[in-house]
Amino acid sequence: MKLGLAIDLDTCVGCHACATACKQWNTSGTIGPLTDENPYGKDPDGAWLNRIRTYEVDASPHSKTVNMPLSCMHCEDAACVTVCPTGASYKRTEDGIVLIDQDRCMGCNLCAWACPYGAREIDPGSGTMKKCTLCVDRIYDQNLPEDERQPACVITCPTKSRVFGDYDDPESDVSKLNRERGGKQLMPELGYNPVNTYLPPRNPAQRPQGGRMLGKVKQIVNRIIKR
Amino acid sequence: MHPAFSVLIFTVTAGAGYGLLGWLSANELLVMFAMTAAQKITVGIIAMVLISIGLSASTWHLTNPKNAWRAFSRFRTSWLSREMVFALALYPIAGLYAASLAWEWGGLTLWASLSLILSLVIVFVTSMIYASLKTIRQWHTPLVPTLYLLFAALSGGLAFALLLAWQGHETSSLQDFLLLLGLITASVKIGYFIWFRLPSSSTIQTATGFSQHKVGLLDAGHSAPSFLNKEFMFQVEQSKLVRMRWLMFMAAFIAPGLLLTGDGVFGLLAAWLIMMAGLLVERWLFFAEARHVVRLLHGHQQV
Numbered sequence: 001m002k003l004g005l006a007i008d009l010d011t012c013v014g015c016h017a018c019a020t021a022c023k024q025w026n027t028s029g030t031i032g033p034l035t036d037e038n039p040y041g042k043d044p045d046g047a048w049l050n051r052i053r054t055y056e057v058d059a060s061p062h063s064k065t066v067n068m069p070l071s072c073m074h075c076e077d078a079a080c081v082t083v084c085p086t087g088a089s090y091k092r093t094e095d096g097i098v099l100i101d102q103d104r105c106m107g108c109n110l111c112a113w114a115c116p117y118g119a120r121e122i123d124p125g126s127g128t129m130k131k132c133t134l135c136v137d138r139i140y141d142q143n144l145p146e147d148e149r150q151p152a153c154v155i156t157c158p159t160k161s162r163v164f165g166d167y168d169d170p171e172s173d174v175s176k177l178n179r180e181r182g183g184k185q186l187m188p189e190l191g192y193n194p195v196n197t198y199l200p201p202r203n204p205a206q207r208p209q210g211g212r213m214l215g216k217v218k219q220i221v222n223r224i225i226k227r
Numbered sequence: 228m229h230p231a232f233s234v235l236i237f238t239v240t241a242g243a244g245y246g247l248l249g250w251l252s253a254n255e256l257l258v259m260f261a262m263t264a265a266q267k268i269t270v271g272i273i274a275m276v277l278i279s280i281g282l283s284a285s286t287w288h289l290t291n292p293k294n295a296w297r298a299f300s301r302f303r304t305s306w307l308s309r310e311m312v313f314a315l316a317l318y319p320i321a322g323l324y325a326a327s328l329a330w331e332w333g334g335l336t337l338w339a340s341l342s343l344i345l346s347l348v349i350v351f352v353t354s355m356i357y358a359s360l361k362t363i364r365q366w367h368t369p370l371v372p373t374l375y376l377l378f379a380a381l382s383g384g385l386a387f388a389l390l391l392a393w394q395g396h397e398t399s400s401l402q403d404f405l406l407l408l409g410l411i412t413a414s415v416k417i418g419y420f421i422w423f424r425l426p427s428s429s430t431i432q433t434a435t436g437f438s439q440h441k442v443g444l445l446d447a448g449h450s451a452p453s454f455l456n457k458e459f460m461f462q463v464e465q466s467k468l469v470r471m472r473w474l475m476f477m478a479a480f481i482a483p484g485l486l487l488t489g490d491g492v493f494g495l496l497a498a499w500l501i502m503m504a505g506l507l508v509e510r511w512l513f514f515a516e517a518r519h520v521v522r523l524l525h526g527h528q529q530v
Contacts, residue, residue, distance in 0.1 A: 014446075019448075042451070043452070044450075045451060045452070045453060048453070051448050051449070051453075051455075053444065053446065053448045053524060054444070055435055055442050055445060056444075056445050057435070057437045057442050058437075058440040058441060059440075059441050065445065066435075066437075068435060070524065079360075079361065081304075082304050082305065083305050083306070083356075083359070083360075084301060084304075084305055085298035085299075085301050085305040085307035085308035085311065086294060086300060087297065087300050087301050088297075105291060106289050106291050106292060106294035106295045106297065106298060107289050107290030107291035107292075107294075108289055108298070108307060109288070109290075109458065110305075110307055110356065112454075112458060113228075113360055113363070113458075113519065115362070116429075116520045116521070117521075118455045118459070118524055121453070121455065122290055122454050126291065128290070128291050185436070186434055186435065186436055187433050187434050189428050189429060189433055190362065190520070191361070200437070
């Protein structure tokens, strides 16, 4: 298996719900707690496994605002694992998830230096490195209903912009989306072969249209909002 | 990259220590200076003290040092692990070298050869921790190990000349050689600064996947600096970097070079101390000028 995410940059609205859900789940998950320093003060700081940045793409008048959530890409050739001196960082052979054994990490930062995506952050409380686990403690949990065996960020996304699945299965949702929408890897030139893909924004004409009734309602709502 | 002071102290001090031990071992093999056993042991102890100060400084930047002992386990893949293994392996070998000198056990050639090889290997392995990172183009070059080895040979060689002069040896030929070595090192460093200006293949376009368009950051997604900002977004004014480069060339090369043309223990001591200060500036620049690709995600157009 090659588990990973497909992230739809067309529909992501940049609400940060995935980041919050991630923090909420993982702070009491296998790599928790995710400590914060000064959480209610002037300069809060702490470990987050998912961060969302907003970019302006292309120049005015064609510019578009793109929200880009970034978490671990679970690279096929994960440099963070290679550089780790203690063996705390490892990539699971069965599903390709990259994890950190919190009991082995010495906090040397080298894996964070080797990661091009800023996916690893030192926890100010424990002094160990933290990163996305792809909610390994959710996706295999037999006590959860089957449709909830997904990462917290995917379940919470209000616009369904995050899709979880197996890239090794050509008929999985992520593989199909990646194929149909021309998914992109970030910084492919570094050769780490990230698993997560980003689906570029579509031309409005390519977007699926609702039924006629829904289209009419949308038109009316849009007209009201414009006024 | 954020220049952590502990790492600057580590690479400069331990580098000089390994250089000094390397010179001492080379002298054992080539007999450039007829030193007594006591003189060799003194120099060796000073080298090991420098190395030990450096190695203990390197643990200050670990945020969870209680697991540091585990770092010996990934020798086959991690340069940092290799560094730890070789650094530890040097202690018994240096000890056996000193014991052979003190009690005339024999086998001096073997221990000196091993000390020389290990000293060079450790400096090389340390530099490869940086040179192996594809995410930081300014480090991902064979020039980095070359410079680390040259700086270790230079600062260790100057320390060796200083200790020899203190022990009453005639060191003018070694001083001349060090002048030549300094000239070579300075030339490589200048070459590094010229190479440094080439653009990297990673840009904000490859980092975001919008290869055809202009891309700019609108919002970094957090109101206060995070771990990523502190570690990777280290920023100083260009004019300060230029001033630090001049300071580095003055302190690491020009001032010690002028002092090396004279003689006397105090001149050499001054030359070594000024060079060590210059090397600290050099290592600070090594970090301050290194630009990690995470900067692209935070809106930098190129690294």
